[in-house]
Each structure stands twice: as C-alpha cells, then as structure tokens.
Amino acid sequence: MSNGINLDERLYRFGTMCVRCLGCTFGYKDTDFELVCPIHKKHHFFAYSLGGMVQIARSLYEGRLELNESVMDVVFSCTNCGACGEMCAEVDFPDIVQLQHELRARLVEAGQIPMEHMAVIEGLKKEDNMLGQPKADRGKWAEGLDVKDITKESAEVYFHAGCRTCFDEELWPAARSAVNLLRKAGVDVGIAGKEETCCGGRAYEIGYQGEFTKYAENNVELMKTAGAKTVVTACADGYYAFQVLYDMMGKKGDIEVFHITQYLDRLIKEGRLKPSKKVSMKATYHDPCHLGRKVEHWLLKKEAIKPGEIYQPPRNILRGIPGLELVEMRRNRANAWCCGAGGGVIDAYPDFALWTARERIEEAKATGAEAMITACPWCKRNFTDALKEDKDALKLYDIVELLEQAL
Numbered sequence: 001m002s003n004g005i006n007l008d009e010r011l012y013r014f015g016t017m018c019v020r021c022l023g024c025t026f027g028y029k030d031t032d033f034e035l036v037c038p039i040h041k042k043h044h045f046f047a048y049s050l051g052g053m054v055q056i057a058r059s060l061y062e063g064r065l066e067l068n069e070s071v072m073d074v075v076f077s078c079t080n081c082g083a084c085g086e087m088c089a090e091v092d093f094p095d096i097v098q099l100q101h102e103l104r105a106r107l108v109e110a111g112q113i114p115m116e117h118m119a120v121i122e123g124l125k126k127e128d129n130m131l132g133q134p135k136a137d138r139g140k141w142a143e144g145l146d147v148k149d150i151t152k153e154s155a156e157v158y159f160h161a162g163c164r165t166c167f168d169e170e171l172w173p174a175a176r177s178a179v180n181l182l183r184k185a186g187v188d189v190g191i192a193g194k195e196e197t198c199c200g201g202r203a204y205e206i207g208y209q210g211e212f213t214k215y216a217e218n219n220v221e222l223m224k225t226a227g228a229k230t231v232v233t234a235c236a237d238g239y240y241a242f243q244v245l246y247d248m249m250g251k252k253g254d255i256e257v258f259h260i261t262q263y264l265d266r267l268i269k270e271g272r273l274k275p276s277k278k279v280s281m282k283a284t285y286h287d288p289c290h291l292g293r294k295v296e297h298w299l300l301k302k303e304a305i306k307p308g309e310i311y312q313p314p315r316n317i318l319r320g321i322p323g324l325e326l327v328e329m330r331r332n333r334a335n336a337w338c339c340g341a342g343g344g345v346i347d348a349y350p351d352f353a354l355w356t357a358r359e360r361i362e363e364a365k366a367t368g369a370e371a372m373i374t375a376c377p378w379c380k381r382n383f384t385d386a387l388k389e390d391k392d393a394l395k396l397y398d399i400v401e402l403l404e405q406a407l
Contacts, residue, residue: 007061007102014099015058017090024050024084033330033363036083038338038356039074047074050084050096057103072112075103077352080205080343081289085297086334097294100343104207114348117206124211128197133167139193141165141172147179148190150226155190157182158228160219160242162235163198164377170384171377174398178234178260181404185272189232192222199233201241201290206344216241216251223255234260234400236288236376237342244298259291261375261399265313268320275406278323283397284369285314285326286360286383287336288376296334308333314375314399321406327367329360337363339379346382357386361394371395373402 025037035041039048046052056074059065078100085096107113123132141161148155159179165171182189200215219242223231233239239259246252258266267273296310311333318326331337340346340356361383364372372394374380383396 007057007106009061014090014095015054015061018051018054019090020046020051020055022046022049022051023089024087026087033337033359033366036087036331036335036337038081038340038352038359039078041359042352042355048077050088053078053103054099057099060106067107067110067112069112072107072114075100075107076114076117076206076343077345077349078343079289079338079340079345079356081338082294083289083335083338086293092297101205101207101209104205105209106207108207113207114344116348117344120206120344120347121203121208121211124198124203128215129163129167130198130202131163131167136194138166138196139191141169141175142179142191142193145176145179145191147183148188149193150190150222150228151192151195153190154227156188156228157190157230157232158223158226159189159191160199160231160233160235160238161191161196162233162238162377163202164237164381165235166196168377168381171380171398174377174380174400175234177398177400177404181264181267181273181400181407182232184407185267187267190226190228195222197222199235199238199241201237201245202344204241204245205342212245213249213251216246216249220246220251220253220255229254230256230258232258232260232263234375234377234398236290237378240290240294243295247298259313259375261291261313261317264400264403265316268317273403273407275321275403277406279321279402279406280323281371281395282325282327282369283318283371283373284329284364284367285318285332285399286329286339286364286372286374286379287311287314287333288374288379289336289338289342291375292336293334314373317399317403318373321402324402327369329363329367331363339374339376339382341378341382346378353382354386354389357382358390361386361392365394369394371397373397373399375399
C-alpha cells in the first residue's frame with residue numbers, strides 16, 4: 001500500500017521491473033552517435049534516464065522520497081521524446097510516456113514547477129497560446145492569403161497553424177506554403193485566423209492536464225461549428241495532440257487527423273500535386289518525435305497503421321522532388337535524436353535545448369548533406385537558434401517549403 005504520492009499502482013510497478021541496464025539510453029553501439037537519450041548523454045547519471053525516472057516514481061509511491069527541487073529538475077529536464085520507450089524491453093511505449101506525464105502532473109499539483117513553466121501557463125491562460133503573445137495577433141501569419149475563415153464559413157478541412165508558427169515570423173513562410181499547396185490541389189480548406197487557440201498538447205506534457213482539457217474541448221467545438229471533418233496541421237506537436245491525446249482523453253470523436261506531410265503525400269499520389277521543378281541539393285531529414293514514435297505506438301495499438309508506416313510520407317515527398325538526394329542520419333525514424341525543444345525544455349532549460357540541437361546538427365553534417373529538413377516548427381526554431389548562435393552554414397528547411405519550390 002502506498003504511503004507516498006497518488007500514482008497509478010501500475011505505473012509504480014515499472015520501477016520494480018527495471019534492472020538498471022541503461023538499455024533505455026542506447027540506440028546504436030560503436031558509433032559517434034550511439035545514444036538516443038539526451039538527458040543521460042548530457043548528465044551521465046542514472047537518475048537522468050528512463051530507469052532513473054521509474055525508480056523515482058517507485059520511491060515517491062512508497063513514500064521513501066518527497067517531491068522536491070531535485071526531483072523536479074530530473075523530471076522536467078527530460079524532453080519527453082520517447083526514444084527510451086523504443087529501447088526498453090520491459091515496459092510498453094505508451095505506458096512509459098504516460099508515466100512521464102503523470103509524474104509531471106503530480107509535481108504541478110505539489111507546486112514543484114519550473115518558474116519558466118509557470119510563466120508559460122500564465123501566458124496561455126491570458127492569451128490562449130504557449131508563447132504568451134497577444135492573441136489578437138494570432139492571424140497575422142495568414143494576411144493576404146486567399147483562404148476561408150472557418151469562423152465565418154464552412155470548410156471540409158481545417159488547417160491548424162499552431163502557437164509556435166502563429167507568433168514566430170520566421171516560421172510564417174512554411175505555414176503560408178502549406179495553405180498554398182492545399183489550395184493549389186483544390187482542397188476546401190479554412191483557417192481560424194485570430195480565433196485559433198492552442199491545441200493544449202504542450203500544456204498536457206508539462207503537467208497541466210486541466211488546461212489541456214479546456215483547449216481540447218474548445219478546438220473540437222470550433223471544428224464542429226465549422227462543419228470541418230478533417231484537421232490538418234503543420235505542427236508535429238499539434239498532430240500528436242489531435243491524434244493521440246484527444247483520442248486518449250475521449251475528445252477526438254470522428255475527426256480525421258493529418259500532419260501536413262501525410263496529407264500532401266496523399267495529394268501527390270492522387271495526382272493533385274505534381275512536383276516537376278528541379279531542387280538540386282543533398283539533404284537529410286530529421287524525424288520530429290511527435291510525428292514519429294510518439295504517435296506510432298498509439299496508432300499501431302488501434303491497428304490504424306503498419307509498423308514503420310508513420311515515417312514514410314515525408315520521405316515519399318522528398319524522394320519525389322527532382323534533383324534532391326536524400327541521405328539518412330545514423331539515428332533516424334524510431335531511433336531519431338530529439339531536437340531538444342520538446343516537453344517544455346526549450347522554455348525551462350534553453351541551454352540544454354541548444355546543446356541537444358547541436359548534437360543533431362553535427363549528425364546531419366556527418367552525412368555530407370548541405371541541408372537538414374524537418375516538419376515541425378518547434379524543431380525548426382531550435383535548430384535555427386543553434387545554427388545562428390554557432391554561425392553554422394548548414395541550411396535548414398521545412399519540408400513544405402521545398403515541395404512548393406518543386407511545383
């Protein structure tokens with residue numbers, strides 16, 4: 001019987017199963033890029049690993065450890081990338097992710113929260129976005145676009161830009177390209193402009209589950225009112241929220257969810273988009289955690305996809321662009337190294353986020369590629385900051401920008 005915090009007993013038992021092998025941190029042996037766990041590679045200490053995390057959960061449950069600043073540091077410095085879940089032989093992937101989420105929720109309840117996260121959530125409550133920017137400016141990214149406003153007229157497809165994109169002007173071109181491509185293919189698409197709100201996914205991941213529920217209900221009602229049956233987003237975090245978290249919390253209903261790469265891949269296969277212009281470059285693709293492993297296991301459980309299928313759409317698009325040579329990094333697909341921005345780390349531990357991004361940049365350059373491509377605004381923001389700070393010449397693109405160049 002527990003004398004400690006109120007953790008699900010099933011999650012507590014993971015700590016009794018862990019043999020401290022540190023297999024959760026390794027992807028490939030005998031290479032320059034062998035580890036898959038950013039926090040363990042950074043700290044070289046058992047507590048900073050999945051094994052350490054489950055032992056912390058066990059000790060908290062048994063009352064042998066109290067929630068304090070040290071526990072907070074371990075739990076919140078994790079990027080929640082899920083790579084450990086691919087490595088662990090004892091515990092199923094969704095359970096590992098849920099353990100991390102529940103630990104954070106208990107810390108929030110106990111008031112053990114990074115000050116930076118408190119500021120983020122206050123900004124969310126006030127302005128309905130994770131960047132704390134004035135919500136009246138949310139639709140500026142789409143000014144001048146010939147696209148429906150779903151708050152005023154119905155549309156079959158709702159394009160959700162996401163908080164990061166809406167308030168980060170350097171990311172606007174990718175969102176505008178996404179809408180242009182959908183329009184070019186004849187898709188009946190609409191946006192919410194300044195009325196768009198946060199998906200709630202990041203709030204959930206940093207432990208604020210009540211805020212997540214609020215925004216999930218708001219977004220579902222927005223789509224229902226607009227008559228939209230499908231949501232397409234160019235944000236990997238948003239995709240994970242709509243596809244997995246909404247479903248897990250019983251909020252998704254019959255909404256069809258696509259990441260922009262999945263939807264564009266389908267449009268290309270249907271012949272509605274035909275890349276024909278040459279884009280000459282040697283490039284490598286970075287798999288966003290929220291577009292890959294954090295979604296794959298949920299969809300496999302529901303028998304919605306086949307193993308490995310989740311990783312193909314971006315690669316199909318890139319291989320279909322004339323003149324583009326795609327080379328893979330050593331750690332790719334399910335074993336991809338995190339960009340460093342996930343799980344609120346970019347807010348609370350910005351130096352660690354940049355350290356993690358630099359590791360990935362070096363891995364990209366080791367392939368001989370002149371450019372790295374990704375499909376998530378959070379990844380692109382963090383990589384951009386690291387490249388700028390280091391004055392690195394590696395080029396960086398969002399995948400939709402390259403596809404638009406090829407049409």
